[in-house]
Amino acid sequence: MSQTPIDVALIADMLDLQKQERLPHAILLVAPFGFALKGNAKAIAKSLLCQQQSANGCGACKPCQAFENQSHGDYRRLAQAEGKASIGVDQVREACDFVAQTSGYGDLKLLIVDGADKMTVPAANALLKTLEEPQGNSLILLTAEFSWALPATIRSRCQQRIIKPPARELLEAFLTNSGQGSVSSAVSDYELLRMAAYAEHSRPQFFQLADSILDALITQQIDVSQAYSQLDKTDTLETVNSLLHATESTCARESDAPNTSRLLALLELQQVLGAVLRRLRLGSTPAKEGLIYQICTLIAQVGRGDLAAVAESKRLLGINT
Numbered sequence: 570m571s572q573t574p575i576d577v578a579l580i581a582d583m584l585d586l587q588k589q590e591r592l593p594h595a596i597l598l599v600a601p602f603g604f605a606l607k608g609n610a611k612a613i614a615k616s617l618l619c620q621q622q623s624a625n626g627c628g629a630c631k632p633c634q635a636f637e638n639q640s641h642g643d644y645r646r647l648a649q650a651e652g653k654a655s656i657g658v659d660q661v662r663e664a665c666d667f668v669a670q671t672s673g674y675g676d677l678k679l680l681i682v683d684g685a686d687k688m689t690v691p692a693a694n695a696l697l698k699t700l701e702e703p704q705g706n707s708l709i710l711l712t713a714e715f716s717w718a719l720p721a722t723i724r725s726r727c728q729q730r731i732i733k734p735p736a737r738e739l740l741e742a743f744l745t746n747s748g749q750g751s752v753s754s755a756v757s758d759y760e761l762l763r764m765a766a767y768a769e770h771s772r773p774q775f776f777q778l779a780d781s782i783l784d785a786l787i788t789q790q791i792d793v794s795q796a797y798s799q800l801d802k803t804d805t806l807e808t809v810n811s812l813l814h815a816t817e818s819t820c821a822r823e824s825d826a827p828n829t830s831r832l833l834a835l836l837e838l839q840q841v842l843g844a845v846l847r848r849l850r851l852g853s854t855p856a857k858e859g860l861i862y863q864i865c866t867l868i869a870q871v872g873r874g875d876l877a878a879v880a881e882s883k884r885l886l887g888i889n890t
């Protein structure tokens with residue numbers, strides 16, 4: 570995997586705030602399509618912990634070297650554990666204890682919560698306590714692909730920063746280095762960013778498949794049973810997650826030339842997929858086949874802009890949003 574492009578202006582801004590001693594205690598990082606969230610969070614952390622306060626770290630000072638060796642005592646990164654669908658309360662408690670300790674280097678303590686939207690409700694509540702009572706010189710950097718999935722109480726405690734999409738040539742280089750081959754100049758900047766976001770994912774095939782199926786189903790080029798037979802049903806959570814990503818980008822595209830009833834239906838679809846995803850992350854294991862089939866049915870209804878049918882599907886899925 571090639572290195573993700575870094576938002577240099579954002580890092581410079583963070584370093585300025587640090588010099589003025591005006592760093593907030595909590596920052597929520599978001600990015601279009603969630604692209605380069607992890608890379609940027611790490612680069613911000615490294616810059617702020619560097620003794621030289623050098624963008625992306627000088628690489629030579631003691632803190633930079635410790636950061637590289639993953640032995641920096643004032644830095645911790647929290648993410649969902651391998652094979653787990655969510656970030657659990659024990660993980661968060663342990664990380665909050667870390668934030669509460671005095672810093673070893675006498676400076677900043679920094680915690681990254683990667684994929685904060687994957688926290689369970691108890692985990693989010695545990696983090697909220699720490700956010701409500703910030704400790705000394707500490708910064709908690711949260712990243713979220715779906716920031717709306719975070720509890721409002723968490724969001725309101727964080728300063729939100731949006732990562733600016735990288736320049737086209739950087740995205741092209743990233744895609745080439747990720748083994749995606751060269752990109753035609755006919756591809757729009759928007760599509761390019763989306764391709765980069767997919768390439769960054771550990772299983773890009775889920776996203777490509779979900780994207781093409783969502784599009785074909787909405788435009789009625791295929792029917793529900795065709796869509797269902799094509800979807801990879803080996804991992805329900807990944808399938809729902811990738812359909813949600815595809816829905817978000819379709820919403821963004823539709824907003825440019827809105828067909829009102831379809832856009833409304835798409836927003837409903839987004840809510841439903843979000844709710845299903847949360848449920849799956851909490852460990853609910855519904856009958857897989859039924860769930861995916863029902864979601865395909867819902868997508869077809871969304872394509873027709875049939876809001877009454879959409880409401881019925883929501884009822885069948887047990888979602889009241």
Ligand SMILES: [Zn+2]
Pocket residue numbers: 618619620621622623626627628629630631632633
């Ligand atoms: Zn350094």
